[in-house]
Amino acid sequence: MGKSDIKLIGSWASAFTTRVRIAFNIKNVEYEHLEEVLGKKSDLLLQSNPVHKKFPVLLHDGKPLPESLIIVQYIDEVWSSGPSILPADPLDRALERFWAAYVDEKFFPSLKLVRVTQGEQLAAAVEAVGKSFEVLDGAFHQCSKGNAFFGGERVGYLDIAFGCTLAWLRALEKIVGVKLFDEVKHPALAKWMDSFCSDPAVDGLIPETDRFIEFLKLLPGAPPRH
Incomplete structure (x- = not known):
């Protein structure tokens, strides 16, 4: 799976975006980071998260997934060959x-x-x-x-x-x-x-x-x- 198939809408200053970026690093997964501008919500963000209109949003094969901790859990399950993020017990x-x-x-x-x-x-x-x-x-x-x-x-x-x-x-x-x-x-x-x-x-x-x-x-x- 290429980097272009995995995109992350977020911001360098967002603690919630950082959560997802750390999870990707743990799993050694390449992704494209789409930086949002403070005070300006992109059309892609609004289309990808119409409920809360907030980042981060993961785009995996074009399918959006919002909410940082939900994304972290998703990353842990999808890229299961890397180190586990959640405990096994x-x-x-x-x-x-x-x-x-x-x-x-x-x-x-x-x-x-x-x-x-x-x-x-x-x-x-x-x-x-x-x-x-x-x-x-x-x-x-x-x-x-x-x-x-x-x-x-x-x-x-x-x-x-x-x-x-x-x-x-x-x-x-x-x-x-x-x-x-x-x-x-x-x-x-x-x-x-x-x-x-x-x-x-x-x-x-x-x-x-x-x-x-x-x-x-x-x-x-x-x-x-x-």
């Missing part, structure tokens, strides 16, 4: 899906809230992020079973789901001038973050912090910072 697989849902439904929204709040609301948002890290620290010990990654000895499904939020974490700490993640309190997670970002499947895909900050400045909703 049904319970472990279900647990990683549970925690990935926690990332998308609880952690990531609380992290994004830091960008658009100030004063007492900002303090509450920072506290919520801290509590989420406590929960995810427990998830790491549960899922990793003493290994370097949530997925065990190599980057897996939950690593991808959680790890792609790190650009937001690093940028927001600089923007608001508040420490959101405590390395001393969560040394295992701190070590995991370093291992994840330096992994060959991930290296170069997590946006550089200063560049990502400039991207965030273009998004609406943030209060003025001094």
